[in-house]
Amino acid sequence: MNSPRVRFAPSPTGFLHVGSARTFIFNWLFARRNRGTTVLRIDDTDVERNTEASVQSIFEGLRWLGLEWDEEYRQSERLELHKKAAEAIFARGLAYRDFTPAHTGPASTEFDTQSGAQGAWLCNPGMREMSREESDRRAAAGEPFALRYRVPRGGDSSIARVLRFVDGVYGEQTKPADEVEDFALLRSAGVPKDGSSSLGLWDGMPTYHLASCVDDADLRISHIIRGQDHLTNTFKHLLIFEALAAEFPNFASPQFAHLPLLVAPDGSKLSKRKHGPVVSVTTYRDAGFLPAAFVNFLCLLGWSPKNDREYLTIEELVQLFSLEGVNRANAVINFTEESPFDDKAVWLNAEHIRALPVEELARDLEPFFAEAGFHPKPGRILAVTPLIRERIKLLGDAVGAADFFFVDELAPYDPAELIPPKKGESTGDAAMARRVLETASEVLAVTNFDHDSLDKALREAAAQLGLKAGPMFQPIRVAVCGRKNAPPLFETLVVLGRDVCLKRIGQAIAALAAQG
RNA sequence: GGCGCUAUCGUCUAGGGGUUAGGACGUGAGAUUCUCAAUCUUAAAACCCGGGUUCGAUUCCCGGUAGCGCUACCA
Numbered sequence: 063m064n065s066p067r068v069r070f071a072p073s074p075t076g077f078l079h080v081g082s083a084r085t086f087i088f089n090w091l092f093a094r095r096n097r098g099t100t101v102l103r104i105d106d107t108d109v110e111r112n113t114e115a116s117v118q119s120i121f122e123g124l125r126w127l128g129l130e131w132d133e134e135y136r137q138s139e140r141l142e143l144h145k146k147a148a149e150a151i152f153a154r155g156l157a158y159r160d161f162t163p164a165h166t167g168p169a170s171t172e173f174d175t176q177s178g179a180q181g182a183w184l185c186n187p188g189m190r191e192m193s194r195e196e197s198d199r200r201a202a203a204g205e206p207f208a209l210r211y212r213v214p215r216g217g218d219s220s221i222a223r224v225l226r227f228v229d230g231v232y233g234e235q236t237k238p239a240d241e242v243e244d245f246a247l248l249r250s251a252g253v254p255k256d257g258s259s260s261l262g263l264w265d266g267m268p269t270y271h272l273a274s275c276v277d278d279a280d281l282r283i284s285h286i287i288r289g290q291d292h293l294t295n296t297f298k299h300l301l302i303f304e305a306l307a308a309e310f311p312n313f314a315s316p317q318f319a320h321l322p323l324l325v326a327p328d329g330s331k332l333s334k335r336k337h338g339p340v341v342s343v344t345t346y347r348d349a350g351f352l353p354a355a356f357v358n359f360l361c362l363l364g365w366s367p368k369n370d371r372e373y374l375t376i377e378e379l380v381q382l383f384s385l386e387g388v389n390r391a392n393a394v395i396n397f398t399e400e401s402p403f404d405d406k407a408v409w410l411n412a413e414h415i416r417a418l419p420v421e422e423l424a425r426d427l428e429p430f431f432a433e434a435g436f437h438p439k440p441g442r443i444l445a446v447t448p449l450i451r452e453r454i455k456l457l458g459d460a461v462g463a464a465d466f467f468f469v470d471e472l473a474p475y476d477p478a479e480l481i482p483p484k485k486g487e488s489t490g491d492a493a494m495a496r497r498v499l500e501t502a503s504e505v506l507a508v509t510n511f512d513h514d515s516l517d518k519a520l521r522e523a524a525a526q527l528g529l530k531a532g533p534m535f536q537p538i539r540v541a542v543c544g545r546k547n548a549p550p551l552f553e554t555l556v557v558l559g560r561d562v563c564l565k566r567i568g569q570a571i572a573a574l575a576a577q578g
Numbered sequence: 579g580g581c582g583c584u585a586u587c588g589u590c591u592a593g594g595g596g597u598u599a600g601g602a603c604g605u606g607a608g609a610u611u612c613u614c615a616a617u618c619u620u621a622a623a624a625c626c627c628g629g630g631u632u633c634g635a636u637u638c639c640c641g642g643u644a645g646c647g648c649u650a651c652c653a
Contacts, residue, residue, distance in 0.1 A: 073653050108652060164651050182580045182649055208651045232583070241581060241649095249651035270653045294582055294648045322584080322646095329645055359590095362602090366591055370601045389591080391584050392646060396603095406590065406603045416616080452616045463615095520612095535612040547614035 066098035066284045070131070071274065073105040074116035076334040077342040078123030080395060081289065081324040084360040088321060089287045090129045091361070091383040101281055102131040106138045107273045123343040128353045129376075135281070137273050144268040147276040148209055148247050151305045157247055159197045159207040160189040164250050185210070185244035209248035209266060211301060214239045225297045230287075230319030230385040237297045245298050247272040271295065275302040279310040287385075290320040290392075291331075319385050322364045323392045332395070340402040349403065350430060350457025355414035359407040363393040373413045403456075412455040420447050427460050434461040436468040445557050449549035463549075467557060472544040472566060477573040479540045482533040494529075496574045498537045501527060503567050511560050516552045541570035 070086040072078065093100040102124070106112040124131075137144075151157045190212065201207060216222030216239070223239040248266035268276070278286060278299075296318055303315050324332050332341045339345045346356050358374050366389065367374065367382045374382065396404040415423060424447040431443060450463045466472060480499070481490035501523050509519040524534035535551050542563050548554060555563050 071653090075653075105653065111652070160651085162651095206651095210651090235582085237581075243649070246651045266651075269651065274653085289647095290583070291647055291653090295653095320583090325646075327589085331646075362590060364590090368592065370592070372590090372602050393591090394589060396589060404589080404603085409603055412616095450615095453614070524612095531612045533612095539613065545613095549614080551612060 066096050067282055068093045068098060068285050068287055069101040069103050069283050071103040071105045072120050074120055075111045076116055077119040077344060079334055079341040080343060081332050083343045085289055085321060087357055087360055091379055092287060094380045095383050100131040101133045103277060104136045106136060107268055107270060126347045126353055143280060144273045144276050147306060147309060148272060150309050156305045157209050157211050158190055159201060160186060160210045161200055161205050161207045162186050162189060183243055206250040208246045208250045210244040210246050213242045213244050216240050225300050227300060227318055230317060231388045232320055232390060242297050245271060271298055275299050279306050279313045282313055283316050285317045287319045290323050293320045322389055324363060324395050325392045327394055327396055340397045351411050352414045355411040359410050364389045408455045423447050426457055430457050430460055438468050449553050466543045475544045477577050479546055480537045480570055480574060482536040495537045498534055499541060499567050499571045502538050506563055511556055513552045513556055516555055541567045
């Protein structure tokens with residue numbers, strides 16, 4: 063009845079990485095499919111690690127994807143809301159102050175801890191049971207503390223409470239509250255400097271769990287679609303939502319759907335630190351992926367339309383997307399030092415490139431040529447585009463595939479390539495190659511520079527020389543392109559133009575002559 | 579250690595009590611072609627292990643194993 067509201071909530075601790083991008087895409091697709099609203103929320107509660115540069119880089123990545131969001135927020139601007147919520151939870155007795163000094167490094171068991179049956183830390187009983195009077199006194203004295211949720215315990219008198227939710231992907235999930243630790247809502251405000259403790263009661267910064275839930279409630283998020291790494295955290299979130307019910311009477315507990323993780327080829331979680339730029343979406347952009355191809359690829363990781371289709375446009379994805387199609391196992395995204403992109407991503411990109419109208423592709427190609435220092439006249443790229451369209455997999459490949467169209471002087475090449483090899487012999491017929499070029503020179507000087515005329519004239523010339531197409535065309539191709547592998551000859555000649563062709567063929571003849 | 583999630587070709591996946599276990603990428607071979615590419619045909623390639631349930635399990639159940647996640651005053 064109400065249209066769904068989803069959110070994508072990245073924390074700005076680095077560039078936007080592919081796993082986050084996929085989470086965003088799935089959220090966006092879900093919203094689009096169901097006529098809902100996409101909220102972008104920057105979860106920047108961790109002041110230690112967040113940087114403005116990261117925020118910008120995340121926007122850069124998201125903008126490139128081209129999927130628009132409808133609302134935008136920053137958690138850091140909503141601090142008061144979070145603190146008020148924490149206060150309300152505390153006032154209700156659902157949270158308590160923990161004066162245990164924040165520990166640094168790996169969790170130690172030095173303090174007063176209470177362990178579950180076999181080890182899991184649940185709370186510091188001395189803190190949990192501390193009287194309100196003592197707690198107030200110590201807080202008033204300026205002693206730093208964290209605020210912890212008082213997770214309901216069954217004890218031995220009542221039956222342990224079981225937390226429960228139905229995940230859109232993983233199905234019903236349950237966990238006894240007894241196994242959930244007293245997680246923090248507010249971090250301690252740190253060590254008071256020089257006795258002048260200005261630390262008020264609630265100076266602690268909200269934790270992710272608190273801030274995230276408060277905002278989800280306040281923004282009336284209806285569907286939380288996020289990485290599977292939050293699956294077990296969800297029980298904590300259920301508790302927070304419950305504690306917040308009075309503050310947000312219009313907020314119904316959201317539906318959850320957890321997404322399988324994207325992992326590196328060795329099975330480890332994708333990490334910016336460990337895997338570097340290959341996990342950044344801007345790396346894909348810079349290499350020449352089309353946003354639609356990238357989105358297509360990411361969608362196929364952990365989701366399937368179940369009809370054997372692979373190439374899908376954004377519109378088709380919107381039509382086809384559903385949580386039922388989401389897989390439960392982690393998906394490997396392939397990359398290595400030598401080839402940083404998954405083969406399937408590259409293939410899909412080539413498919414999308416071929417599906418693009420020439421004008422559009424030419425436009426997309428322009429910045430890559432510019433980057434390489436080529437600034438051809440208008441229309442030039444458009445003329446070249448159809449010739450390389452089927453020969454490039456990434457937009458960036460275009461430069462290497464078409465450079466000879468734009469340079470004044472061809473890069474030096476081995477004149478031996480002008481000479482087609484003869485079968486069974488180690489060397490070709492150099493004299494014949496030279497005759498081919500001389501003949502071509504004469505023919506091109508007088509032939510109309512259109513495909514059919516060139517085709518006809520050059521094939522006739524080959525017949526007169528007693529040559530088949532292969533040995534006839536290779537010398538010409540190498541002469542005008544500077545390499546053996548290039549787009550089809552006649553189209554290439556046409557785009558290059560008579561003057562350039564004749565000049566380059568002349569140079570090739572000279573090169574052969576110099577070789578003896 | 580505790581709790582949880584997961585397990586089909588190298589990779590992404592479809593499928594599901596009885597199938598020649600399907601598709602895609604990649605790889606091999608062939609066709610086509612003025613080279614390259616594209617395209618087409620084709621080949622090799624998988625149900626983690628052990629128990630149960632069953633006439634019959636890759637599929638359902640249990641256990642094991644492995645991977646991953648959570649177990650922070652990170653998100």
